[in-house]
Each structure stands twice: as structure tokens, then as C-alpha cells.
Amino acid sequence: MPSPFTVLARSSECQARTGRLVTLRGTIETPVFMPVGTQATVKAVTPEDLKSLGAQIILGNTYHLYIRPGHELIRELGGLHRFMHWDRPILTDSGGFQIFSLNELAKITEEGAAFRSHLDGAKLFLSPEDAIHVQEALGSDIMMTLDTCIPFPATRDEAARATALTNRWARRCRTAQSPTGQLLFGIVQGGMNEDLRLEALEELKDIGFDGYALGGLSVGEPKEMMLDILACCAPRLPEERSRYLMGVGTPEDLVEGVRHGVDMFDCVMPTRNARNGMLFTSQGKLVIKNACFQRDAGPLDPLCTCSVCKNFSRAYLRHLFQSHEILASQLNSIHNLHYYCNLMAQMREAIRQDRFLAFRDEFYRLRNGQKPM
């Protein structure tokens, strides 16, 4: 099976790389950030605006779509792309993370996960096979295997048991897959234990996936712990497969992830923080409700080229936020997603020119001399 992923350039100083991932609905340039479209919409952003701001691929949440409106309904209406009017690639997660984070009483057996709908309490069950069938009904371009989540902190034994189950489920997912052309990525768990991670990684490589994800990071552990796991695991993932760091993170996390050889990221942070009035800029974070912006005629970020920074002042954006206007969420989300997507584009360019570490230095320097991680 030919790899859907090709590395196009590598940094000579670190693990950073830029490449191309081919999917059913087009090619993605990596490293890439995927805006999160939980309920078949990236919150407060139209598909047209998503394209304008440079989103190459978005993420859909299988758990949410399975519960509402239901994968069969979406299949009947022509799949998730047609349903939400997005013709670029979509990655769907498997639902594992939400089953655990939204259901305190979720029950795991060898067979799968029993849980209750967070909407109406209905009893539901998802096996690894179900997770694949649901994602096939949604028609995403990249599917994820069903995994179990390991809380932080967890004992080594808990982590080992959960990781072993995740890997047995991963094999069942691979077997359950139909020849739809959808890619399937495996998820490396193992908690904060490097040896468990490396063991899990080798087992998943033996099964063989179209890409590999690191799951269970950014779950409350100290930042250095995440970076240690990254530094240990990322380089051991197959060179010719894309590497996806799930649910991460801050702009700094993205820069450090790329440095360690990660190709793909997703996170609700740019959109959720936007709705809460926290904006990302080249100079760091900006809390738009602060009084200092009341009469500020300048753009959110003088170095930003997005439509929001071109057309609106900080004073106006502050007024919208203070007035609880929906347009605040819309404009702030466009800006933050543009910031994230543009950061990735800058990193791709820096890698191509083999000046990634210089880019990283400049990134931290702009943020008022913040020290690199």
C-alpha cells in the first residue's frame, strides 16, 4: 500500500518536517492545524469564511454527530461534507475521548464502551467496529480508531491495561474497515509512561495504519512531561506516515510539536477562547474586554492579515464583546483561526527554507522575550 503521506522537506537542526497528505478530497500541506467542528459546524464560522482564512481540513466529532443528528441521517443526506457544505477534507475522531470526558459513568468492557447520552441520558454502546461504521457513514476522509482514555494521574497498571485494550480495539478497527478509500489512523496511548508508549507504538506499526496519532496528552500533566513524551515518541513513528498530536494546543504547543516532528494538530482553543474574548496575536494573548482597548483604533494584531484585522478596530471588537453581540464570536473566531492557520503556514515555509529554529526564536522574541520551552 503506497503511503498517503510524503515528506517534502526536513529541518537539518531538529525533527521538524513539511509534507503532503493525500486524501479523498484533496491534498493537505503539513504541518497543519485542524479547526474543530464538533456538531457539524466550526462554531460561529461559515464554511466560506473557513476557506478564506486558510483552513485546509477540519475535524468532526463522531460522538456528537452519532448522538445528534445521528450518522444514519447524515449518510442519508449525502454524508458530512454535503450536510455541512464543506468540500475540503474532514478528519473524524472515534468518539472515545468524549465518551469518557462527558460520561462519568462510562463502562468499558473488552467488547466496547457503554455510556449515556449527555443530552437525554439514553443508554448507548459503541464498539470499535461501530466507531468505524459510524465514521464510514459520516464519510470523513480520515477516521480514527476507538481508544480508551487514561486519566492523569494514573497508575502504571491502569495505563498498561487501558493501552493494551486500545491496541486490541485498534486491530478490530483495522479489520472492520471497508474499502471506502477513507484513511484510518491508529492512536498511541500509554499515559505518561515512555516504555508503554513505545511498546504500544510498535504494536500499532505492526498492524499498519495510514497515519499515527499521539493521544492522551495535554490532559493536565506538566508541560515538560508532554514534551518528554513527544521527544521520545514522535521520532519513533514511521517517517513516511503523518503524525497527529490530538487535542493540542496553545501556539507554543504547536511550535514545539512541529519541532519534535508532529504534522497535524487540532484544538478547540482558538474558537472557544475567541467566544470568551481571548485573542491570539503575534505579541501573545489579548483580552479584548480590558479597558485599555476602549479607545484603541488599531487592529487586534498589527502583523495579522486577516479580514478582521483589516476591517475592525480593537475598540469596536471590545464594544461587540461587552455588548454580548454574536458578531463578537464570529469575528474573534475568524481572527483566532486565521492566527493558528497562518502560524502553521509560516512554519511550513520556515521548514522549506531550513530556518525553523530561527523562526521559533523570532516567534518567542515577538512575545516579549518569552523563553522557548
Place this chain on the structure above:
Amino acid sequence: MPSPFTVLARSSECQARTGRLVTLRGTIETPVFMPVGTQATVKAVTPEDLKSLGAQIILGNTYHLYIRPGHELIRELGGLHRFMHWDRPILTDSGGFQIFSLNELAKITEEGAAFRSHLDGAKLFLSPEDAIHVQEALGSDIMMTLDTCIPFPATRDEAARATALTNRWARRCRTAQSPTGQLLFGIVQGGMNEDLRLEALEELKDIGFDGYALGGLSVGEPKEMMLDILACCAPRLPEERSRYLMGVGTPEDLVEGVRHGVDMFDCVMPTRNARNGMLFTSQGKLVIKNACFQRDAGPLDPLCTCSVCKNFSRAYLRHLFQSHEILASQLNSIHNLHYYCNLMAQMREAIRQDRFLAFRDEFYRLRNGQKPM
């Protein structure tokens, strides 16, 4: 003083007319609907989308902008157009209506209106002169005189006293105006009393305004009462000045208003109803949460050409609404405003072709044989 308004065509069967109103920031074709942008934003719609859906002019609320962020701040930032990034015309109301509708304890004296901020209870005062100065600071293209509101029902005496005060204030507004090039419209009050209305109208004509509005309608009175007032007053307004029916209304109201010779309308209905999931279509109203739309792959309105009807299904819009997604408000607002603006465009065309009553018949026929008003 040359009239800023020119009638271009008249119906041979009724009072309907189409014309052109010239303002500082461009020419408006009438009859026209003005989307309401209360707090320096048409709720949930970007300026770019407003242009795409065909909005020629929007309305800003002086009361709200005076309280937050303040007219002096907006002046300092270059005026309301620059503040909200809207370069087409803006009409600002005078604040009168909100002072009364949001402040149960507002106190009226000859001098002006004393009221409390609905946000923090601060004591505020607005005289007719203040209302003009605030609107000059905002820099709107069309200003309105400060008026008093007459509740429904009201005694003839109450109505007569309030109308006389409104007219004295109207004269003070005209006198207070600076030579900024902004147009100033007078407001005809009089409650549901035709004689008071006609008397007020003649007084306002004597003062001389750039346009004339009918205020205090659609305030709870029976529909026929509004239509009677319209039929009586609209034709007595100066032919060569534009006529504005304030705060009205439903699509049927717009059609009947135009039939009686009204040129301009504004109403929160298309945007407010959009956020509540009520959509306007050529076949009548549609409540998107209804179960019958769950699997409906068709557009909101098969006769609609808006971007929402082109790209999204009723099933998807229902899902967004049921999921409390912000995108539901965004898309529904675009559709409803497009419906309103397009209805006006169709009426303009019908008047030009002198087939307005035929258009009106077809309008009601499409709505399942609904009887004309």
C-alpha cells in the same frame, strides 16, 4: 433646497411608487427595507454579508449607542460607519422609542426626556438638541427628530398633548441641526386619531423636513387601524419627500405599506425571528425546529436565491438550531434579511412595470391562498 428624493415611477392603480433617495454615502432605491443594527451591528451578520444579501441602508439605534459605547467615542473613532465598517448609508433613530420602551419611569418635560440607563440605572437626559448632536457625532446619513411615544390605547387628550410636544421638539431639532449634509426626517405622531395625525403632518410640513416618518404604529393596535391611518396619512405627505413607516413589520405589512405609498421600512423581525428559528419564505413562515424538517434535504425556500438556500438544507439548519449553534443565528439571519430585501426589490420592479397589484395578488396566492389585507 432641492429634494433629496425623486419619484421615478408610480403605480396607476394605487399609491405605490418607486424612487431614489440621495444621501451623503450614496443613493438608495425605494421602496427599501432597512435591517436594524441596534448596537453598531446587525445581529449575527457581517457587513460583507449584508452587502451580499442586498442591504442598501441600515438603521442604528441612537439610544443604545449613546449609552454604550457612547457617541463621543464613536465620533473619536471616525463615526459610526468607520466604527462598524459599513460604507453604505445609515439612518439613526432619535432614541425616543427606546427611552419609552426600555424605561418605565422615563419623565417627559418640555425640555426633554429624563430616563435611566437600562444597563446600569445611570440618570440620563436627552433634549431634542441633544438627540441631534448625538446623531451628528455618530455621523449617520439620515437623522430622526426626537419624538414622544403614545401608548396604545391612549385617550385623545393624551395623544393630543404628546403630539403637540413632539412637534415643538421637531422644530427645535430642525433649528439645532448643523450644516453637515445629514438629512433630517420629521416624525408624524397622533396616535390612532386621524385628525391629530393630519394636523401634526401639516405642522411638520410647515417646518420642512428632508423626509417624513409615520411613528407610533404597529404598537398593539388592530391591523386595520394601522392600515386606516396609513391610507389617510401617507398620501397627504409631500409627494417629493420620502415616507418612512417606522418599526414595521411583517412581509404583508411591507406590501400594504408600499401599496399606500410608503418608501422606507425598518423592523427587527427578520433578524429576531431568525435567531428564534422562524424563517420567512415565499410560501409563508417556517418554524425550523419542527420535526417534519428533520430529513428534509431541500432548501428553506425553493424560490430563494440567497447563499443559505443555495448551500444548506432544511435538515442541516434544523440540526444547527436544535444544537444551539451560533451558525444557526448567522445563516437564518442572512436568509430572512435576504427575503426582506428581495421582497422590496421585487416590489420596485413591479412598480416600474406598473403591475404592483398583480404582484401583490401573486404574493398572497403563493402563501396558500392567504387573503389580501
